[in-house]
Amino acid sequence: MVIFTLLDYIGAMVFAMSGVLTAAEKRLDLFGAMFIGVVTAIGGGTTRDLLIGVTPVTWLSNWHYLAVIMTGIIVAIIFRQTLNKLRRTMFLFDTIGIGVFTIIGLEKALMIGVHPAVAILMGVTSAVVGGVIRDTLTNEVPLIFKKEIYATACIAGALVYLALRWLGLEAGINQLLTVGVIITIRLLSIRYNWSMPVLTIDSEQK
Numbered sequence: 001m002v003i004f005t006l007l008d009y010i011g012a013m014v015f016a017m018s019g020v021l022t023a024a025e026k027r028l029d030l031f032g033a034m035f036i037g038v039v040t041a042i043g044g045g046t047t048r049d050l051l052i053g054v055t056p057v058t059w060l061s062n063w064h065y066l067a068v069i070m071t072g073i074i075v076a077i078i079f080r081q082t083l084n085k086l087r088r089t090m091f092l093f094d095t096i097g098i099g100v101f102t103i104i105g106l107e108k109a110l111m112i113g114v115h116p117a118v119a120i121l122m123g124v125t126s127a128v129v130g131g132v133i134r135d136t137l138t139n140e141v142p143l144i145f146k147k148e149i150y151a152t153a154c155i156a157g158a159l160v161y162l163a164l165r166w167l168g169l170e171a172g173i174n175q176l177l178t179v180g181v182i183i184t185i186r187l188l189s190i191r192y193n194w195s196m197p198v199l200t201i202d203s204e205q206k
Helices: 002-025 030-052 063-078 080-090 092-111 116-137 151-166 171-191
Strands: none
Touching: 002 030, 002 063, 002 080, 002 092, 002 116, 002 171, 030 063, 030 092, 030 116, 063 080, 092 116, 092 151, 092 171, 116 151, 151 171
16 A cells, blocks of 8 residues: 555656646746646546545545645756756656556556446546646647557556456555556657557548
């Protein structure tokens, strides 16, 4: 349970940092950057909790959560130049965030007894909705709608998690391992330009 909580805090912090860095790229003011950081961190988890009927949502019932988010925001604001170099190298913060939040969302859904297929959907929701909100508010096409391996990595990691859980692997080890699987898939897809097929339509009528 300690690892589970720690992962949740890590995911919130790195997503908050990702939001601030995106806001800085768009030259938003300080309030705008902080707002984008917060909604990026809580968007996915809030949506998940509301869908599965867990209220109050996580960040409302635990002040430590908001403290972690604000810490991430402050760190990103102060060290934005250095952090942005890392982020551009391999989309570091998005990658860590989706890996952590996928497993957090999946596990939280399983805890209340939902079907594993629905739990996978909740894991993906936790991972990507915050980024969708961030990108929409900053006038970007969300990564989930591009051809990059993004949500697909979350689904693959969630399936690995369920398989290892069924085999009886200890929960903390399983969580760390499958977060690593998601991060690895995402990084490899960037390194080797893996992508999903693009849906097109021929606009020329014959």
